Amino acid sequence: MSHLAVAGLQLDLQAGDNLDRIADEVAATKRRLSWVDLVLIGELSAYGPSVVHAQDPGGVAETRLRAIARDNRVWLVGGSIFERVDGVIYNTCPVIDPNGEVVLKYRKIYPFRPYEAGVAAGAECMVFDIPQVGRIGVSICYDMWFPETTRTLAWMGAEVILHPGMTNTIDRDVELAIARASAAQNQCYFVDVNLAGHLGNGRSAVFGPGGEVIYEAGSGRDIIAVELDLAHVRRVRERGWHGLGQVLKSYRDGPASFPPYREGAVSASLAVLGPLEKPQGLAPPAPLKIQDQTEG
Template identity: 40%
Template structure:
């Protein structure tokens, strides 16, 4: 039996003006009526936060995940009986931080998962960085992972999600710049090297640059939009992931089967067992690690 996930990925402009949550609810209801087979609906990054641009504007919009915004989104998902990823929201953290946080609301009207963007696009984005990777289960279908926009430029993120069991990765994006073609390449590359589906949904023009994609575990683009507002629909079958990992990409390459019992462990000196901001740059004499990055004890950093 296939593990099919019918979905609708909504490439739309960020909402501006008053009562964005009410207008968002109307749009989600429209999408659910138009594509009633969809079990999951996903929107771009910061979709609910319009044209906010400064740290102060984002802070003014930030709420804890226990606040009214997420409660309303959960109620909406429950009323429609769908999985809902409304892009990201400005989350006010326990220590007064402001995070760019992807949330997942379940068909039962519950907050099923939340992920704080680990790699804000610095120096342009004023958000605090998250500190963990997040996957969530879609009962009867499989496991999904979350990343946000610039996270896709760091291969560690998607690799870790795949290692945690993700078979489809939802990459919600608000790219307004000329590098969206490179991000499409990254979506394909992350899908290929991890043998996962990647759903990368960007904001629509003229604010965003569109070009949303749904990529299969062999790197083939199933759907690719232009830059205008549209809804990408597809049915991703997570059994495709199992099949590709068993038989190989195009029947050949099986990276998850690379290491076998008896192979020597492989040290990762770049990280010393973790990504430590003080050890991120390659060793280059005065500014890099004095031992060339070989010390593996993070307590000595």
Template identity: 35%
Template sequence: MRASLIQIDVDPDESVNSRRQRAGSLVREQAGSDLVVLPELWPVGAFAYQSFEAEAEPLRGPTFEAMAKAASDAGVWLHAGSIVERDGGTLYNTTLLFSPDGELARSYRKIHRFGFDKGEAVMMGAGEELATVALPDTTLGLATCYDLRFPELFRSLADLGAETLVVSAGWPERRRSHWTLLAQARAVENQAYVLACATAGTHAGVEQCGHSIVVDPWGEVLAEAGAGEEILVVDFDPAKVGVTREQFPALKDRVLGLAPPR
């Protein structure tokens, strides 16, 4: 199976519409891949909080239409990163996943919002549903950026059958070491592939880490991008998940429902 991670540069001097068109062209160039992945909030920038209200769009808005067409034109499964979705009076950080015929296969609203008492954490609503999608060769589990710090979310995705964990992100350079460490940890503990796609560039004064990464079920890094805009292409064998879980059946030894200390 071939995956292409498009580590797009979110340049504040490039308009959202221009970047939307450019992203569509980059997706079309990946015809021949099975799965193409874009980062978190690439249309506006994950830290560009002041633009969220103005650039929010309905689920089936201009980014949806552009990415649906790109997926269909390229004939790929497209994880189109995420958008600022407006639903009524609430904003969400929402992932869109398209099938090769351009149909929406799944959406996912980010559960863990970053910012503590500011930014995304107070401006956006929280998602409430886990999201998995069965592809012909693997089952994807969807997560977004700050979700990566919460292992219980990924274990729940694995319990739902996820074998390939896809993470879109706008991760800051100052915490890049956490990015690679956590991606490998989530792969090892769930004996699954992790495909983690981040943005490049600097927006809202926050330098992005780039370094999109693909990790196998043993925690080995199969490919890693640099800091700038780049398309990371990697071939991986989905069957390795089942083999790993059979050869080293650690997940069977989980102990659940432990009682608190007396």
């Protein structure tokens, strides 16, 4: 068996407690599409983007997501939640198996700084195995802007990258270009699920191991159910997409040692860019000085 049926839920959510809505949407998806093996929801779906909802491990959100997976007998990649560990807040994606057990918690390596303030960076790329199917990698939103994250997941053997996001800005089109390129460069499926409505502008997408577009959603609520063939990924990696580039083998066998990855390497060009902070607008004009023309 090498097929994985994935349903990406592009949900129209509000900031606040969305757990009941998520439970209803997952249950409805499984009732209608009983063949679905895994459900993926968008980043920070449970409560939205405020760190005031940060929870301790095993809190209300995690407990509820575990119950949703168990009740519907699906793998659930629960978008992400803000999780507080020893006083430090992480943007954490729980992966839950059909028995309701958490098999991993991935912490976003690249929080969207300087806007995602107060959130610490994770330090580890993570994959999990679905028995008799294959190996799956997880990244979150801004992570994919750094090609090292997806390349590391492929290097670890990931054949599918599941990527929850929450984007409501004008760079969504750029993100789709990055997701598509990530699939082609790493010869994997890339499933990018965004939020819709108040929290996101949608356009979730699924790309195949040649960079081919399997599906792209519009801006509203959508249920994206696709069957991924991981044997196809293995064949593409072995022979090239339609017999063309064998990208991962060339990467493996290439002689180059790239300067940015050498221990102790420092870039003078990057050093002069200044601090990572929010851009500022134009300085306000100086107050007008009114000359006193009163006759004495």
